[in-house]
Amino acid sequence: MTSLPLFSLLTDVVVLQQHGPTDVPITGLTLDSREAAPGMAFCALRGTATDGHKYIATAVGQGTAAIICEELPAERNPQTAYVLVPNSAAALAHMAAAFYGHPSRQLKLIGVTGTNGKTTCATLLHRLLRELGYHTGLLSTVQNQIDEEVIPATHTTPDAIRLNALLARMVAAGCTHACMEVSSHAVAQHRVTGLHFTGGIFTNLTHDHLDYHGTFDNYLKAKKGFFDALPKTAFALTNADDKRGPVMLQNSAARRETYSLRGSATFRARLIGNEVHGLHLEIDGQEVQFRLIGVFNAYNLLAVYGAAVLLGEDSTEVLTILSGLTTAPGRFEPIVSKAQRVTGIVDYAHTPDALENVLQTIQEIRQPSQQLITVVGCGGNRDAAKRPVMANLAARLSNQVILTADNPRFEDPLDILAQMQGGVTPADAPKVQTVPDRREAIRRAVQLAGPDDIVLVAGKGHETYQEVKGVKSPFDDKAVLAEIFSELHK
Incomplete structure (x- = not known):
């Protein structure tokens, strides 16, 4: 069992006053009083709840x-x-x-921030580095990994104790x-x-998490704070095509780098083709066919490419x-019903910008004869302002729309749906139900789909549960869609 004197854990902590023994041995840290025990240091945090x-x-x-x-x-x-x-939160992180x-000082740690694309970029970079032969860890919304070992994720970014513990396990492995x-x-x-990052990537910034941050400016400052804290030895790679991209670099001491599909940048790409079988891009003068689909994934691929090159890897x-x-x-995970040639797409899109990206991508790759049927909902106890916006987008960019529950949490799903319906225009109302x-909504969408049509199930993506009144029950959009395909398309 690790045991360190208290004073050794306070080296980077701003201490205003100290009372009692400073050399007391500490065997563990906790922010939960229920876990408090002899030898532990309890950090009293002021949380939202x-x-x-x-x-x-x-x-x-x-x-x-x-x-x-x-x-x-x-x-x-x-x-x-x-x-x-x-x-207390900053003190806990340093401790x-x-x-x-x-452990972060013993790793080349790359952080990815932004509204959309974080999971894809982090996952792609993790897979790329492993293919290059490196032992690599991953901390993401979907899952945490230490090489091939998968550890379930409960938060996009764990608390400081679990985060450093996971990084230490990566170093040990x-x-x-x-x-x-x-x-x-x-x-x-x-x-x-208190973490030492080798580099940071900024994807984009759109409307999200205002329920927590209060204003868009606070949300932007939180993202920017990550780049402000990067050391001068790190690189800061930002999306030059996002109007907030340059803002991220304003006060960063890190080496400033950019990527773009539209203008001058450190790393540039040109979109040659965006088809159902993948993207065709020219990146830094080399033409490449990728398996990923959509302009948003062109940005993700370019960001990962740039980060890898900045890490010293060979571009080709x-x-x-x-x-x-x-x-x-x-x-943007596809599931195909071969019997009826219906294509299902499961995507985590839970913000207006992400949903619009997915819908526009499908519009770009689908044939005129293919109908797009979208199933979408909005989570409870989160930013309510995006609800009518997302319903409006779905109705405007789909042939038919089914509004349904997402994770209502402690809200009444009917109230959430009523707010979503408020964004549907009278002209689009006839194609929205x-x-x-949620299961019945997916079933209805599949029933409405004809041969070669596309069914988009948006909002939950990788999640394997639905949260209602504090209870998480098993629910996996991908599995449910596959079951309904099997049942209806025999």
């Missing part, structure tokens, strides 16, 4: 060795160390990095590289504070490997 300071007495009662807090309790146990800090031996998604929540909540070898890679699970039950 509760304030960890309320549980300091509980942690002390369970024998916790040290308390890290932003407000000292009136009564203090003389056997317990109390450390007053300006920000976690120190406790696990600063012999990994030299790691690719991770960096969410705006992770930056705002200091989960990635990188393009050769990328040409054979497929998309991340639940990202509402089926609250």
Whole structure:
């Protein structure tokens, strides 16, 4: 069991006051008072749902060795160390990095941030590096991986303790590289504070997570904060075609690099073809056929290519490997019913921009005779402003639309659907119907589809559950679609 003196974990922490023993041995860190035990350091975090300071007495009662807090309790146990800090979350991140031996310093760690494309970019870069022969870790929305070992993911970016623990496991397993998604929540909540990144990638910035950040400006600042913190030894690779791309680099000390499909940039690509069988691109003067579909994936591929070259890899070898890679699970993932020649597409698109990208991509590759039937919903207890926008997009860019439940969480799904219906214009209303039950909605879409038609099931992608009133029940869009194909298309 690892045991380090408290003072050794506070090297990078801003300490305002300290009471009690400083050399007390620490055997573990926790932000959950229920896990508090002798030898542990409990960090009292101020969260959105509760304030960890309320549980300091509980942690002390369970024998916790040290308390890290932003407000000292009136009564203090003389056997317990109390450390007053300006920000408990930042302190926890620095302590976690120190406790696990600063694993990020022993890896070439690449972070990917942006509204859309994080999972695809991180996954593609992970697969590419492994094909190049490196032992590589992955931290993503879909799953975490240490080489081939798969570890279920609960958050896009884990908390600082679990994050450093996973990075330490990667180092112990012999990994030299790691690719991770960096969410705006992770930056705002200091989960990635104290990590040493070799490089950062910015994909794009659109409307999302305003339920948490409050304003778009706060959301932008959270993303930008990741690049502001990059060291001068790192590279910062940004999408020059996104109007917020240059903003990300404004205060970054890192080496500034860009990628573009439309103008001058460090890494440039030209779209030659976008067909149902894949993309045809010219990248830095080399023509390559890729298996991924859609202009949004052209950006993802170019970002990954640029990052690999900035890591020192051979450009031709990188393009050769990328040409054979497929998309991340639940990202424009096709399922074909051969009996009726109906193509199903499952995609995680849960923001207006992502949905529009997917719908426009299908419009670009489909034949005039092919109908597009879209099944879409919006999650509960999240940004409500995007609901009518997403329904409007689906109705405008599809032949038929079925609005349904996504993860309603603690909201009434009928209320969510009513807000979505508010975005449907009178002209589009005849082709839109509402089926609250998601399985029945997918069934209805398949029933409406004729030979060669396309059924898009959007919103949940890789998720294997549906969350209702705090309960997660098994539900996998891909599996459900395959079952209904099998049942109806015998």
